[in-house]
Amino acid sequence: MKAEEAQKIVASVVAETLNNGAEIGLDMPLIGGRTQLDSMKLVEVCLALEDRSDELGFEFDWTSDATMSRSRSMFRTVSTLAEEFKRQASDST
Secondary structure (H helix, E strand, C coil), rough: CHHHHHHHHHHHHHHHHHCCCCCCCCCCCCCCCCCCCHHHHHHHHHHHHHHHHHHCCCCCCCCCEEEEECCCCCCCCCCHHHHHHHHHHHHHH
C-alpha cells in the first residue's frame, strides 16, 4: 500500500465519522484539545479502519502500547494514523 492510499482511506473514514462536512487535512489532530473527534468518534474511526483492513486482507491493531502514549501515539494526526495503517498493511504481506 502506498502512503497516498493510506492517507486517502484514513481521511475518508474520519470524514465519514464526523459527517459534518469538515475538510480533513493530514495535520488534523485526532487527540488533544483541538480535535473534532470525541472518544466515541475516535473508537468509531478505529472500528471502521478495522473493517477496511479486513477488506484489504490484513488486520489493523489499534490497541497496542504505542497507542496509549501521546508522544508516540498513532492518533496524533490523520497523517500519523495513516502511516500506521500503511505500516501494518505492509507488514502483513
